[in-house]
């Protein structure tokens with residue numbers, strides 16, 4: 001349980017709030033690179049602020065306040081000209097830093113434009129995502145996490161903007177035991193309701209997840225926490241415990257197993273909406289011929305079907321269902337925490353602690369300013385994950401098609417077949433033990 005005051009601190013993201021100021025110390029993804037293609041213009045919302053993102057004719061990105069400085073027309077109606085983003089109304093044109101570079105209606109020699117600029121924020125791209133920094137300057141470096149920068153990897157990104165506060169998403173990820181129940185027992189129930197005993201998702205997804213989580217622990221690291229789990233029948237030598245999975249403070253969860261790195265970003269759009277990003281980077285063994293990827297796909301994750309029912313036979317759909325069902329901002333003064341909620345408690349305390357660090361004028365953890373320490377930030381990689389029969393060198397020969405892309409919120413992905421082909425190739429060509 002939290003006090004009403006702590007619930008506010010934990011959930012409010014607007015400028016000037018302690019939690020919002022902490023979140024502004026980190027680069028946050030605003031959209032996919034593919035969503036703002038050549039000469040693209042797009043409205044986005046991040047940390048309670050409406051913004052316009054555009055890509056100029058040279059391919060550079062700008063992220064600016066949305067209203068034209070002249071007569072306040074919304075610049076999502078603008079278009080790209082060689083000089084930058086042009087307002088449709090009278091042609092005032094802005095560069096990527098928000099500076100006004102043209103005012104075609106003003107007399108020759110006018111210096112008015114020199115006094116006009118829009119508020120703008122730094123933007124950078126990595127791993128198929130566009131990141132923005134909305135905190136105090138100078139901006140820190142965009143952290144070079146391995147899954148963002150390594151090559152040659154195949155990547156794809158699903159996203160949805162959903163009506164829940166970002167902290168509900170992170171608490172879900174500091175709650176290891178929900179996997180056993182939501183993605184195990186409940187998944188089985190959802191499949192039972194559908195009535196097909198041959199559904200491969202029983203074997204691939206639901207049954208392995210149902211194993212009892214007999215031990216779990218969250219250890220502090222430089223970048224946040226490592227989540228460690230022992231499943232019943234395993235020992236602490238198993239990958240899920242000895243290697244574990246990284247939680248990158250404040251709002252990224254990674255599951256990095258068997259060559260697939262799933263990184264889930266819970267990005268605060270505002271207090272009551274979250275941009276859920278499921279970023280997947282596939283790392284294949286050297287005997288697989290991985291094609292060069294020109295553009296990282298960016299596609300919507302479905303939350304409900306055509307009849308308005310939750311997509312509850314999918315792991316990402318299940319997570320979204322529970323997070324949305326908790327309401328726009330969960331009332332933590334009325335919850336009853338149990339023993340399995342230790343990770344949630346740890347995360348909340350740490351968030352409050354780091355908000356205090358920012359209030360004292362210092363950098364919180366995970367802020368990189370020295371290029372030497374930001375070359376490539378390696379996260380833990382494990383071979384196996386929940387016995388999915390999919391991943392891990394020792395299991396490569398037993399690959400079952402559909403295991404890598406099924407039930408993971410990838411219904412709209414354009415490259416599922418490619419990923420499955422590459423996993424099959426990995427399995428077929430895997431060196432066999434003599």
Ligand code: FES
Pocket residue numbers: 068069070071072073087088089090091092
């Ligand atoms: S309102 Fe934008 S140019 Fe006039």
Ligand SMILES: [Fe+2]
Pocket residue numbers: 172178179182183315319
């Ligand atoms: Fe989950």
